[in-house]
Amino acid sequence: MSQAPLHLQFPPNFVWGVATSSFQIEGAAHEAGKGESIWDRFCKQPGVIADASDGIVACDHFHRLEEDLDLIASLGVNAYRFSIAWPRVRPDGHGAFNPQGLDFYDRLVDGLKARGIQAWATLNHWDLPQGLQDLGGWNSRDTVHRFVEYARHVNDRLGDRLAGITTHNEPWVVATLGHDKGIFAPGLKSRKLAAQVSHHLLLSHGLALQALRADGAKSQLGIVLNLASTVPATAMPADVAAAQLADSHGRRWYADPLFKGEYPADALADLGADAPVVEAGDMAAIAQPMDYLGVNYYTRSVVSASGEEWNAKGRGLPVSDMDWEIYPQGLTDLLVLLKNDYAALPPVYITENGGAFKDDQLSHGRVQDDDRIDYLRTHIGAVAKAMQQGVPMAGYMVWSLMDNFEWASGYLKRFGIVHVDYETLARTPKASAGWYQQFLKDWRG
Numbered sequence: 001m002s003q004a005p006l007h008l009q010f011p012p013n014f015v016w017g018v019a020t021s022s023f024q025i026e027g028a029a030h031e032a033g034k035g036e037s038i039w040d041r042f043c044k045q046p047g048v049i050a051d052a053s054d055g056i057v058a059c060d061h062f063h064r065l066e067e068d069l070d071l072i073a074s075l076g077v078n079a080y081r082f083s084i085a086w087p088r089v090r091p092d093g094h095g096a097f098n099p100q101g102l103d104f105y106d107r108l109v110d111g112l113k114a115r116g117i118q119a120w121a122t123l124n125h126w127d128l129p130q131g132l133q134d135l136g137g138w139n140s141r142d143t144v145h146r147f148v149e150y151a152r153h154v155n156d157r158l159g160d161r162l163a164g165i166t167t168h169n170e171p172w173v174v175a176t177l178g179h180d181k182g183i184f185a186p187g188l189k190s191r192k193l194a195a196q197v198s199h200h201l202l203l204s205h206g207l208a209l210q211a212l213r214a215d216g217a218k219s220q221l222g223i224v225l226n227l228a229s230t231v232p233a234t235a236m237p238a239d240v241a242a243a244q245l246a247d248s249h250g251r252r253w254y255a256d257p258l259f260k261g262e263y264p265a266d267a268l269a270d271l272g273a274d275a276p277v278v279e280a281g282d283m284a285a286i287a288q289p290m291d292y293l294g295v296n297y298y299t300r301s302v303v304s305a306s307g308e309e310w311n312a313k314g315r316g317l318p319v320s321d322m323d324w325e326i327y328p329q330g331l332t333d334l335l336v337l338l339k340n341d342y343a344a345l346p347p348v349y350i351t352e353n354g355g356a357f358k359d360d361q362l363s364h365g366r367v368q369d370d371d372r373i374d375y376l377r378t379h380i381g382a383v384a385k386a387m388q389q390g391v392p393m394a395g396y397m398v399w400s401l402m403d404n405f406e407w408a409s410g411y412l413k414r415f416g417i418v419h420v421d422y423e424t425l426a427r428t429p430k431a432s433a434g435w436y437q438q439f440l441k442d443w444r445g
């Protein structure tokens with residue numbers, strides 16, 4: 001089958017962007033009245049961050065805003081996805097709002113507007129105010145209401161210039177990696193806690209959407225889920241069943257409430273006494289219609305009944321520097337599955353896609369990251385393929401604009417299309433940035 005060149009497969013109104021998050025790039029952890037976040041606190045725990053680093057300086061984006069805005073513009077993207085640090089806006093999460101808390105984002109949003117770039121703001125990319133954690137964090141139903149207050153405050157001040165507002169980034173990661181596995185902040189280890197946290201995250205999403213709509217919000221409103229295409233390791237019935245249950249705990253646990261107003265029965269049964277407390281009206285609130293769904297895709301998930309980890313590298317399959325299998329077909333499969341499973345599926349944005357690679361070394365002032373170029377090209381191709389199969393695709397954003405604090409991996413894993421030298425904080429566009437720039441130039445025609 002002959003195919004048109006990749007750039008011709010996307011319509012003129014397609015949204016192309018790069019993405020970041022506040023804790024991973026901003027630094028200025030104790031400036032301009034910012035309060036402590038659970039990630040500031042978590043990083044102080046010995047042994048939890050691979051290089052024992054933190055986000056106190058990170059990429060120093062807070063002090064390099066103009067330079068970074070020019071960098072974003074130089075790529076030729078028409079959208080930038082960033083997140084707002086909740087503890088900058090309301091330092092302890094429940095007391096007084098910080099009067100200067102949104103000044104930085106005000107300048108960011110104006111700077112994007114001046115450059116003709118859409119602003120897509122995420123309200124919660126994991127940096128919960130520590131003051132709320134001290135009151136129970138996402139396990140407490142009160143946090144749901146504090147989130148709605150914060151969302152309304154942001155919308156009042158910035159909403160007129162935001163193309164999109166995302167309530168939460170990857171609630172599965174917050175619930176499961178933060179509250180069950182304990183490898184992300186706040187570092188807790190209880191399946192029951194994680195289940196309640198997931199429900200409160202979803203509920204706060206729904207209530208925030210209701211409140212923002214009542215306030216007359218003009219931005220597109222939605223949520224971002226991390227999703228993998230989940231397949232059994234073999235055709236054995238036990239593996240098939242295990243993959244189905246894993247898909248229910250990962251994808252359907254979030255997408256079913258959002259689009260069908262109910263938790264998947266098999267995951268609920270599997271949780272048993274660990275299932276969350278759900279109050280009357282919660283499920284209807286969660287199922288507010290959304291203007292879009294954001295999907296973060298990195299790899300597929302291969303599941304076996306034995307619970308054994310699928311070792312893609314050991315099998316000679318291509319992997320990134322995170323040892324995540326590089327599998328673009330999984331993105332097409334996932335998107336088609338979403339279309340088939342959810343009649344109410346709104347426009348879909350890939351809000352994160354990218355990788356950390358071993359060829360990220362700066363040498364003679366250049367980073368020749370051919371692996372990343374391959375990754376981006378094939379995954380953008382996978383998006384085009386999904387679109388041809390009727391999935392309502394609306395945009396694609398690369399993770400990430402620049403190398404940054406990769407959570408438990410610290411600064412050891414680099415996802416940027418722009419290299420950051422953590423000694424000098426100099427930014428150097430990698431070969432992949434040049435590739436993306438040229439791709440977008442071709443697309444604009």
Ligand code: PNW
Pocket residue numbers: 021024169170173226296352399406407415
């Ligand atoms: C996402 N997992 O995190 C986040 O949204 C980004 O902040 C992050 O930098 C990026 O992906 C790369 O990791 C994830 O283990 C972290 O399944 C871990 C997982 C998924 C997503």
